[in-house]
Amino acid sequence: xxxxxxxxxxxxxxxxxxxxxxxxxxxxxxxxxxxxxxxxxxxxxxxxxxxxxxxxxxxxxxxxxxxxxxxxxxxxxxxxxxxxxxxxxxxxxxxxxxxxxxxxxxxxxxxxxxxxxxxxxxxx
Amino acid sequence: xxxxxxxxxxxxxxxxxxxxxxxxxxxxxxxxxxxxxxxxxxxxxxxxxxxxxxxxxxxxxxxxxxxxxxxxxxxxxxxxxxxxxxxxxxxxxxxxxxxxxxxxxxxxxxxxxxxxxxxxxxxxxxxxxxxxxxxxxxxxxxxxxxxxxxxxxxxxxxxxxxxxxxxxxxxxxxxxxxxxxxxxxxxxxxxxxxxxxxxxxxxxxxxxxxxxxxxxxxxxxxxxxxxxxxxxxxxxxxxxxxxxxxxxxxxxxxxxxxxxxxxxxxxxxxxxxxxxxx
Amino acid sequence: xxxxxxxxxxxxxxxxxxxxxxxxxxxxxxxxxxxxxxxxxxxxxxxxxxxxxxxxxxxxxxxxxxxxxxxxxxxxxxxxxxxxxxxxxxxxxxxxxxxxxxxxxxxxxxxxxxxxxxxxxxxxxxxxxxxxxxxxxxxxxxxxxx
Ligand code: SF4
Ligand code: FES
Numbered sequence: 001x002x003x004x005x006x007x008x009x010x011x012x013x014x015x016x017x018x019x020x021x022x023x024x025x026x027x028x029x030x031x032x033x034x035x036x037x038x039x040x041x042x043x044x045x046x047x048x049x050x051x052x053x054x055x056x057x058x059x060x061x062x063x064x065x066x067x068x069x070x071x072x073x074x075x076x077x078x079x080x081x082x083x084x085x086x087x088x089x090x091x092x093x094x095x096x097x098x099x100x101x102x103x104x105x106x107x108x109x110x111x112x113x114x115x116x117x118x119x120x121x122x123x124x
Numbered sequence: 125x126x127x128x129x130x131x132x133x134x135x136x137x138x139x140x141x142x143x144x145x146x147x148x149x150x151x152x153x154x155x156x157x158x159x160x161x162x163x164x165x166x167x168x169x170x171x172x173x174x175x176x177x178x179x180x181x182x183x184x185x186x187x188x189x190x191x192x193x194x195x196x197x198x199x200x201x202x203x204x205x206x207x208x209x210x211x212x213x214x215x216x217x218x219x220x221x222x223x224x225x226x227x228x229x230x231x232x233x234x235x236x237x238x239x240x241x242x243x244x245x246x247x248x249x250x251x252x253x254x255x256x257x258x259x260x261x262x263x264x265x266x267x268x269x270x271x272x273x274x275x276x277x278x279x280x281x282x283x284x285x286x287x288x289x290x291x292x293x294x295x296x297x298x299x300x301x302x303x304x305x306x307x308x309x310x311x312x313x314x315x316x317x318x319x320x321x322x323x324x325x326x327x328x329x330x331x332x333x334x335x336x337x338x339x340x341x342x343x344x345x346x347x348x349x350x351x352x353x354x355x356x357x358x359x360x361x362x363x364x365x366x367x368x369x370x371x372x373x374x375x376x377x378x379x380x381x382x383x384x385x386x387x388x389x390x391x392x393x394x395x396x397x398x399x400x401x402x
Numbered sequence: 403x404x405x406x407x408x409x410x411x412x413x414x415x416x417x418x419x420x421x422x423x424x425x426x427x428x429x430x431x432x433x434x435x436x437x438x439x440x441x442x443x444x445x446x447x448x449x450x451x452x453x454x455x456x457x458x459x460x461x462x463x464x465x466x467x468x469x470x471x472x473x474x475x476x477x478x479x480x481x482x483x484x485x486x487x488x489x490x491x492x493x494x495x496x497x498x499x500x501x502x503x504x505x506x507x508x509x510x511x512x513x514x515x516x517x518x519x520x521x522x523x524x525x526x527x528x529x530x531x532x533x534x535x536x537x538x539x540x541x542x543x544x545x546x547x548x
Binding site: 222229295362 | 407408409410411412413414415416417418425427428431434495498499500501504505506507508509510511512514516517518
Binding site: 070078 | 415435438439441442445446449450452453455456459462463482485486489492493496499500539
């Protein structure tokens with residue numbers, strides 16, 4: 001039963017990532033072709049462009065949502081692979097706890113960075 | 125399939141032998157078999173046993189693809205030995221080994237016990253709460269032909285274990301239920317006479333259940349009866365997810381049709397025998 | 403009593419890779435795993451590296467300088483390829499695993515057709531879409547040298 005719950009969320013986050021990371025990838029890698037979201041022109045990763053994008057609150061929010069979804073999706077997927085190697089019950093528990101801690105730490109760090117940069121972009 | 129007319133010829137059988145009394149590990153042994161068109165792999169193995177090595181062990185009984193005893197790994201692919209023409213898979217040599225993902229008892233005999241115990245763990249029978257009706261039926265349950273088609277395909281399973289041998293998840297996770305038990309759990313869940321989904325979902329939705337399947341699709345490729353376990357597993361996942369989201373439609377289990385009225389038993393038909401099992 | 407001695411005969415991790423006479427779907431499954439693992443690794447590094455912008459413009463420019471070398475450029479492109487494949491194949495898997503494209507149960511008639519045949523057109527379309535995305539990305543990465 002628990003697995004049904006976790007897997008349903010895995011699929012749900014997968015769809016969220018599909019949309020958000022799709023936008024992210026188009027911004028970053030099809031910029032030469034499409035040139036979206038690059039107000040300052042030039043490369044998508046030029047400082048001027050990332051500052052311009054970071055001024056939008058929606059971008060910060062979407063980054064945080066994407067971060068949470070991607071961490072969940074990725075770590076659950078990795079857990080699936082590890083579990084299918086048939087580890088003992090104790091190791092399975094350990095993996096569960098470890099991944100939760102890892103996921104939450106990365107999420108907190110990423111969220112802090114996104115919000116901080118939003119503030120920096122507005123200040124500078 | 126167009127089959128080339130083959131002339132009789134000698135074919136080398138590479139057989140993976142293992143004798144628990146003397147061997148620590150399986151080893152390969154070569155036999156030359158004179159093959160005529162129409163011979164199945166099982167026929168070839170019989171010939172080896174009769175004319176070359178009487179100690180070769182394999183399991184079979186019906187020799188016509190019905191009992192599911194003779195599953196083996198033929199040229200690296202799980203198949204029924206009695207259902208496979210030698211000339212279909214070999215022109216010079218072929219390899220025969222015990223079904224992988226099952227322990228070897230001896231030579232070509234796999235230990236299918238895990239398959240059966242996992243199968244039983246998914247409640248592969250009609251589960252209802254009206255125990256009285258089940259023991260002393262008053263009529264037959266209603267089921268339409270369309271409702272029958274929804275699960276009929278999955279009833280053809282002969283428990284041969286080929287799907288379990290082909291499954292990549294089974295290759296590493298011995299506790300995974302596997303395609304056969306999961307397909308059967310769907311077969312009973314979909315049966316309109318059944319009401320056991322809430323029991324089954326605990327096993328099938330557990331951490332060794334349906335979600336360990338990622339649709340590599342091998343089980344359906346090798347199944348000798350066209351059961352298509354991969355399809356059943358995906359449909360089972362759908363039921364589980366719908367149930368989790370509380371979107372699963374409630375289904376009333378099929379009604380009991382009353383006994384036909386106003387008819388008399390023909391005198392030459394004897395009474396049904398009484399229960400043989402408590 | 404049956405003998406207790408059994409010879410273990412599981413294929414092990416090699417079974418994930420397939421190895422010979424398996425269907426295409428099995429290789430797609432393996433590729434889905436590998437790309438997933440690759441993306442996860444990149445993603446975690448990505449969180450750490452891109453957060454450097456918080457510290458200063460210089461930290462950001464230094465990192466981006468490191469990553470503009472050809473080796474990283476190719477590495478980054480591989481991540482893009484992995485993402486394109488994982489995303490498109492992921493759509494196919496979601497449709498399949500939620501039971502939308504495996505077809506209805508039907509009477510098996512020899513030669514058997516299975517759900518694999520039902521999803522095959524979807525599989526072919528998704529491979530083509532993934533290939534187009536990868537080609538477009540490759541054009542952007544390498545041809546539009548910026
Ligand atoms: S589903 Fe097919 S391959 Fe699997 S045990 Fe049943 S008949 Fe054999
Ligand atoms: S001997 Fe019965 S299925 Fe092959």
